[in-house]
Structures are given as C-alpha cells and as structure tokens.
Amino acid sequence: MYGLVNKAFEQFVKQRYGDDRWERIRKISQLDIEFFHNMRPYPDQISYQVVGAISKELQIPAEEVLRMVGRYWLQHTAAEGYGNLLSLEGTNFQDVLGKLNLMHTRIKMLYSQLQPPSFEVTDVTEEGLLLHYHSKRPGLAWFVVGLVEELGARFKTEVAVELVQQRELGADHDVFQIRYLKESPSHV
Numbered sequence: 134m135y136g137l138v139n140k141a142f143e144q145f146v147k148q149r150y151g152d153d154r155w156e157r158i159r160k161i162s163q164l165d166i167e168f169f170h171n172m173r174p175y176p177d178q179i180s181y182q183v184v185g186a187i188s189k190e191l192q193i194p195a196e197e198v199l200r201m202v203g204r205y206w207l208q209h210t211a212a213e214g215y216g217n218l219l220s221l222e223g224t225n226f227q228d229v230l231g232k233l234n235l236m237h238t239r240i241k242m243l244y245s246q247l248q249p250p251s252f253e254v255t256d257v258t259e260e261g262l263l264l265h266y267h268s269k270r271p272g273l274a275w276f277v278v279g280l281v282e283e284l285g286a287r288f289k290t291e292v293a294v295e296l297v298q299q300r301e302l303g304a305d306h307d308v309f310q311i312r313y314l315k316e317s318p319s320h321v
C-alpha cells in the first residue's frame with residue numbers, strides 16, 4: 134500500500150496519543166522504517182503489522198483502529214492534499230460514492246502502482262443504499278466503514294454503516310448497508 138495510507142496510521146497515533154506512543158508501536162511492529170514516503174508503495178504486510186501493533190499498544194480492537202484511521206484519513210490526509218478531487222467527483226454523498234472507482238482511476242495517474250479497491254452502489258431507496266466493496270486485500274472492511282462515515286459527515290449526510298455481508302465469513306465480497314439518519318436527508 135502506498136505510503137500515503139500508511140502515513141495516516143502514523144499521524145493518527147502521533148496526533149491523538151503522542152510521538153512516544155508511535156515509537157513504541159514502531160518497535161512492537163518491528164518496523165524497520167523511519168518514516169513513510171507518500172509516493173512510495175510498501176508491501177501490504179507492513180500495513181497489517183502497523184494495525185496489529187496499534188491495536189496491541191492502545192488496547193483497541195483492530196476493526197476499531199481501522200475505522201478510526203479511515204475517518205482520520207479522510208479528515209486530514211485526503212482532505213488536505215486531495216480535497217478537490219473529492220468535491221469534483223460529485224456534489225453530494227451518493228454521487229461521490231458512485232464515482233469512487235473513477236476517482237481512484239484518476240489517482241492512478243499519480244500513483245502508477247496503485248491497486249485500487251472497487252465499489253458498486255445498488256438497492257438505492259429514500260432510506261439508503263447498499264455499497265459493494267471489492268479489493269485484492271483482505272481485512273480492510275472496517276477501514277471502509279470509517280471512510281464512508283466521514284464521507285457522509287463531509288457532505289452533511291449523517292449515515293449509519295452496517296456490514297451485512299462479510300468476505301471474512303466466506304462471502305464473495307463485503308457489502309455495507311448504508312442508512313441515512315436524518316429525516317430529510319441532503320444526500321441527493
């Protein structure tokens with residue numbers, strides 16, 4: 134995974150828990166890396182080691198770490214450098230969800246070794262929709278939960294995200310049920 138994403142884990146820990154905590158996590162994960170470069174791809178194993186070490190050091194389940202960093206990543210890393218990309222792709226939550234593939238394809242122009250996830254929106258109603266997530270990488274469903282929650286916040290659309298079909302339990306891919314929480318949603 135590109136350093137851009139790994140760095141989010143580092144910055145998240147440093148900002149919320151301090152530099153010393155990150156140093157301990159670096160030791161636990163046996164990371165032989167001083168710092169992550171945004172534009173450099175790293176073996177996926179490194180990302181999993183980092184999540185495992187954060188979970189151990191902070192005593193937070195790995196799923197929750199992924200979810201929190203998903204939110205953090207969109208709030209800070211992506212928003213700071215790539216906010217335009219997000220708003221250019223659509224004017225509301227549902228629009229942007231439907232254009233995630235296109236957005237990652239654009240990103241591939243910058244990050245040539247990108248192995249992007251792929252998303253599909255189905256079952257759209259007034260109350261919500263289903264989001265299908267495919268990836269070559271296992272175990273990142275809760276990262277998507279955090280990203281989608283934050284995307285909702287960004288477009289002033291409060292959402293509840295529920296994992297209703299799980300690859301980890303043998304399903305072909307992960308599926309999220311997304312429900313709008315406000316009575317008159319501003320999702321469209």
Ligand code: HEM
Nearest residue numbers: 134135137211215218219247248249250268269270280281
């Ligand atoms: C402007 C905002 C965004 C940028 C710049 C961006 C960029 C990236 C990059 C560079 C990666 C690493 C992939 C690799 O190294 O092969 C990645 C992965 C990922 N992105 Fe995005 N992304 C953005 C927004 C989003 C949003 C809004 C979602 C979902 C709701 C999303 C879902 C994911 C997921 C789940 C991964 C993990 C990789 C995987 O599933 O295999 N991204 N993205």
